[in-house]
Amino acid sequence: MENLFIIINIAVFLALLGVLFVMQRKHVSFSKRVFTGLGLGILFGFLLHLFYGAESDTTGGTIEWLNIVGTGYVRLLQMVVMPLVFISILGAFTRMKLVNNVGKISFLVIGILIGTTAISAAIGIGTTIGFGLDGVQLTEGEAEASRNAELADRVTEVENLTVPQQLVQMIPSNPFADLTGARATSTIAVVIFAAFVGVAFLGVRRKQPEQAELFAKIVDAFYSIIMRIVTLVLRLTPYGILALITKVAATSNYEAIVSLGKFVIASYVALILMFIVHLILLSFAKLNPVQYVKKGWPTLMFAFTSRSSAGTLPMNIKSQTKDFGVSEGIANFAGPFSLSIGQNGCAGIYPAMLAVMVAPTVGINPLDPGFILMLIFVVMISSFGVAGVGGGATFASLIVLSVMDLPLAIVGLLISVEPLIDMGRTALNVSGGMTTGILTSRMTGEFDQEVYERKEVVEA
Template identity: 60%
Template sequence: MDNLLLIVNIIAFLFLIGLLYTMHRKNVSFSKRVFTGLGLGILFGFILNFAYGADSAILAKSVSWFNIVGTGYVKLLQMIVVPLVFISILGAFTKVTIGKNFGKMAGMILGILVGTTAIAAAIGISASLLFGLDASEIVQGEAETARGVSIEERSANVAGKALPDQILDLLPANPFLDFTGARPTSTIGVVIFAAFLGFAYLALTRRDEENANLVKRGIDALYSLIMGVVRIVLRLTPYGILAIIARTVATSDFAAIFSLGKFVLASYVALLVMYLVHLIIITVSGLNPITYVKKTAEALLFAFSSRSSAGTLPLNIKTQTDRLGVPDGVANFAGSFGLSIGQNGCAGVYPAMLAVMIAPTVGQNPLEPTFLITLIAIVAISSFGVAGVGGGATFAAILVLSALNLPVALAGLLISVEPLIDMGRTALNVSGSMTAGVTTARINGELDKDVYNDSMEHQSIEGA
């Protein structure tokens, strides 16, 4: 009987895949297919959850088959992250788009990322105080206790690392190791290595024009090849979102979500307020925030579904360049730096909320001005080097709680609703990096306003 139900679930999933493929054959727009995939995934997930229950063995087996599409798609995106970052930044130098203003551009992107993270921390603090969040109110069961022990063990390896050491961790001692993604900051290491090669190319153009032209042709050819791979993978987005969101909804513990509803609500209020701050920054830059919302919706939706800032990077960069008019170099630096520096959701809102929640358990008054100022400063500094994959928020929380001498084990209290909260955090991370890219390009006069204001009918991040 179990095998029969498993087959039924797989057939139903394949039927939904077929619907999306039929829409593709009928030339339905990419955006409509993405949002259709989201809707079908939510509906299918609810049906499976209601029929079997989140902990069902049949559901677990079914999800393992769905993961071929969902997790497989995320892995394909992650596959092209490092090659895309490397060749795009190096290619930007050959187009002489960032050579003369590299320092100003990079400094501005970093300033926006870290500055918005400090604002996100203040918003997270406000949300915790407004909703009266207190870690002592959460019942600590076996799962929470086990998670707390795991976090304590991890904190032994990462806590107490000074800012100079965090900065040194960004540098690529072995760029070939970083090409394998072996370190949490590997992407930033690749960015730095590509920038050094880019400056070497600019020097070569002044000394040996013939070889410089040869290098440029090779880089341009490789860039075209990598972008071809990106376009192929992005065409799978509707199917990937269908599988990912169906798995997420089907395996969600709605009873636990209901019992911790106040914490989930407070988190999303803080995340939405910070997203409004992004729109205010866009508006102050002289751009239409509604246009930004419409054109970034697909990338943010995928970030929300996949819970992976790194997996969203190709969509992030393509959205900035193809829809928002950001130059390649700026888009790649903003997207790449945003993976490990200044993540507004994971490194800003989340650790700040946790610190305010946990402070009363050790007799610390969370309203004390010195505590609040120190917390915001530590959050901003600790946002350097947070990995853009699952676990980045935990890493940030460990750094912040340890610096404030708060018990890091209590960061495991929200484990039952962690996936739901992490979806919103990841989307905010990606929006923060895109905001940094758009704003930097606009201030430096490099933004193509015609592309930014152009109708989406003429633009598609899916590619040709």
């Protein structure tokens, strides 16, 4: 009987995929298909949860089949992330997009990412204090104990890691290994390696222009191929979102969400406040924030459902260049850098909130100005090298709590609501990256105002 229900559920899912396919054949806009997939996924997932329960074998079996589409789509995106990061930055040099002001652009991109992370940490601290969140009130159940046991290995990795050692971790020693994503800091290592190759190209171009021209053509050919792959994958976005949000709605522990509702609400208040800061920064740059929300919504929604900043990178760069008028060179810097530096949600708000919650358990007054300033500084430094995939916030939190000499167990006590909060954190991370690209492009004069003001979202 169980198998029959699974087959029925799969048939319904295939019918929903068919609806999206018909919409695509009728040339319905990309954003409308994304929102349709989101809505259908929420409804279908809720019905699965209602009829079978989050932990039933029927739900598990159904989700296992749905993962072919959902997880498969995310893996396809992750497949092109490292090649895209490397070739995008290198292409920015060979295409002469950043030759004249590469130093200024790098400074602005990193400065905005780190600056907004400091602001997000301050917001996280203020929200935690305002809501009166206290780590003492959290209890450890079977799932939480299991989670803390799983984190034991990661704790060993970071508990003795000083800030200088953390910075050293970002320097690539084997770029080919980093291209496989072998380390948590692989993305920033690939960025650094690509920048070195780009600077070397500029030197060769001055002394051996013929060899440099040949190399530039090879890079341009690889860039065209990779971007074509990205285009093919992005066309699957509505289907991927349908499967991903169905899984979230079907498997969420609503009882745990209710019991930790105060923390969930406080987290989303902080995330929304930081998103408003992004809009305010765009307003200061004399850009319409409403336009940013409308055109960036499909990308933000994919980040929300996939919980992967790295997986969203192709859409991030596409939105910056095709929808917001950011130059290719700057978008190819801001997008990859935002994967590992200054993630406002995962590396800013979340670690700051946990630190404030757990501070009273060891006799520290979270209102102490010295503690607050030190926490913001540690969050800023620790935001370097955070992996842009699901779980990056856990790693960032472990680092911050370890450096601040605070108990680490609180990280595992929030496992039941971690997926729900991580969705909002990831969307904020991606928003921070897109905002950084727009502001940098605006400040360097490499910005197309007409593209930003155009109402239509460019199809993948």
